[in-house]
C-alpha cells in the first residue's frame with residue numbers, strides 16, 4: 069500500500085478561507101476578534117512559531133499582537149501582564165508561548181489565564197470540560213489532528229487508536245478527544261514494554277515522542293492511519309517528524325507529512341478558538 073498524504077497546509081488554507089468570511093461578518097457586528105500572544109525570552113523556535121501565529125491571524129483579517137517580554141521577567145511581573153490581558157475587553161484570546169524560562173512556574177501562569185480567553189485550551193477548567201465532553205476550547209494540536217481525520221472521513225468510532233507520547237499538551241488530550249469519539253485508546257510512553265507489539269495493533273497511530281524518524285514501518289499495521297506530531301530540526305536546518313515518512317508510507321493508508329502536516333493545523337485551530345472566544349461561546 070502507498071499512503072495518501074493528508075496535507076495540513078492545504079486543509080488549513082481551506083479552513084482559513086471560511087474563517088476569513090466569518091471574521092468579516094463579525095466586523096460588521098462590531099466584534100473584532102483579537103489574539104494576544106505572550107512571548108518570553110529569545111528562543112528562536114518560539115519566535116518563529118509566534119510569528120506564524122501572527123501571520124495566520126492577519127491572513128484571515130483578525131487582529132493580533134505579540135507581547136515580547138525579557139527572559140529575566142519575574143513570576144509576579146508575568147502574572148501582572150496576564151491580569152491586564154484578562155481585564156482588557158479588546159482581548160478575546162490569550163496565548164502564553166511555551167516553553168517558559170526555568171524560574172517560572174508554568175502551571176500557575178496557565179491557571180491565571182481567564183478560562184474564557186484560554187484559546188490554547190490548557191487551563192485545568194477547560195481540560196476538565198474536554199474530559200467530560202462539554203463544549204470548550206480544545207487544545208489546538210489535538211483539535212487539528214481530529215479535523216485532519218474528519219477531512220478524509222476516517223472512521224474513529226470502534227477503531228483502535230494508539231498514542232505514543234503522554235504530554236499534557238498533545239498525547240493526553242488527543243487520546244481523550246479520540247475516546248470522546250468512541251475510539252478504543254491505548255497510550256504508549258517511555259516506560260512501555262515491547263512498544264511495537266502494541267503499535268502494530270493500531271488502526272490510528274498518533275506519534276508525539278520528539279525523536280526524529282523513530283517510527284518506521286516495523287511499528288505499523290498495514291492500512292493504518294499515521295499522524296506525525298513531531299517537529300525535529302536537523303543539523304542542516306530542515307524539519308522532520310518523529311515518523312520515517314518513506315518507510316511508514318509503504319504500510320500506512322493515510323499519513324501526515326512534516327512540515328505541512330499537523331503544525332499548520334495547530335495554528336488554524338488557534339484562530340478558530342479565538343473566533344469562538346470573540347463570539348462569547350465559551351462561558
Ligand SMILES: Nc1nc(=O)c2c([nH]1)NC[C@@H]1CN(c3ccc(C(=O)N[C@@H](CCC(=O)O)C(=O)O)cc3)C=[N+]21
Nearest residue numbers: 116117164165166167188208327328329331332334335
Ligand atoms: N502556548 C503554546 N501553544 C502552542 O500551540 C505551542 C506552544 N505554546 N509552544 C510550541 C508548540 C509548537 N507549535 C507549533 C505550531 C505551528 C507549527 C508549524 O506551523 N510548523 C510548520 C513549519 C514551520 C517552520 O518551518 O518552522 C509545519 O509543520 O509545516 C509548528 C509548531 C505550537 N506550539
